[in-house]
Amino acid sequence: MKFVVDANILFALAKFSSVASLLTAKHDLKLFAPDFALVELYKYKDELEKKSDIGKFKDIIESLKKRVVFVDNNEYKAFLKKALSLISDPKDAAYIAIALKFSLPIWSNDEHFKHSKVEAYTTEELIKLLS
Numbered sequence: 353m354k355f356v357v358d359a360n361i362l363f364a365l366a367k368f369s370s371v372a373s374l375l376t377a378k379h380d381l382k383l384f385a386p387d388f389a390l391v392e393l394y395k396y397k398d399e400l401e402k403k404s405d406i407g408k409f410k411d412i413i414e415s416l417k418k419r420v421v422f423v424d425n426n427e428y429k430a431f432l433k434k435a436l437s438l439i440s441d442p443k444d445a446a447y448i449a450i451a452l453k454f455s456l457p458i459w460s461n462d463e464h465f466k467h468s469k470v471e472a473y474t475t476e477e478l479i480k481l482l483s
Contacts, residue, residue: 353482354382355459355473356451357420358444359392364475365419366393366404366412371475376419379482384456386446387422428453438468 357365362385364372375381390413393400397409406412428449435448441464448470451458457471465472473481 353379354384354454354456355478356447356454356456357383357385358447358458358460358462358465359385359389360461361459361475362389362393362416362420363396363400365416366400366406368405368415371479375475375478375482383420383459384423384450384454385420386428386450387424388446390416390422423450423453438470440464440467 361372361383364370365376365383367373376383393413393416394409400412401407401409404412406415425446428446431449431452432445435445435452436442439445439448444462444465447458447460447465448468450456451470457473458465458468459473459475459478461474
């Protein structure tokens with residue numbers, strides 16, 4: 353299955369022992385995120401290194417790039433206007449735009465994605481769906 357993942361799921365994937373990583377590995381999930389999410393991760397570099405069981409930040413990013421397709425803004429910008437009308441937080445519009453572009457559901461634990469009219473799953477719901 354394929355999903356758009358938000359930054360919080362990316363943070364979880366920075367730890368091999370997380371539920372997110374285990375789900376991804378067990379079910380061979382294909383994941384997508386906007387490329388600016390890498391910049392977001394960099395803002396929390398020190399925290400990620402402390403919490404991760406992968407290693408240094410460079411190793412964390414390389415691991416994520418093997419499991420997540422980071423989508424360039426040019427690929428989804430045509431969907432941003434519609435995405436902005438579907439979500440209350442404009443910072444999350446890129447996730448909605450990617451979901452619209454590729455007709456994918458979103459995997460996020462942020463409740464506001466549930467109100468976006470785009471199919472969205474929390475980690476708990478995803479576990480049930482994949483069981």
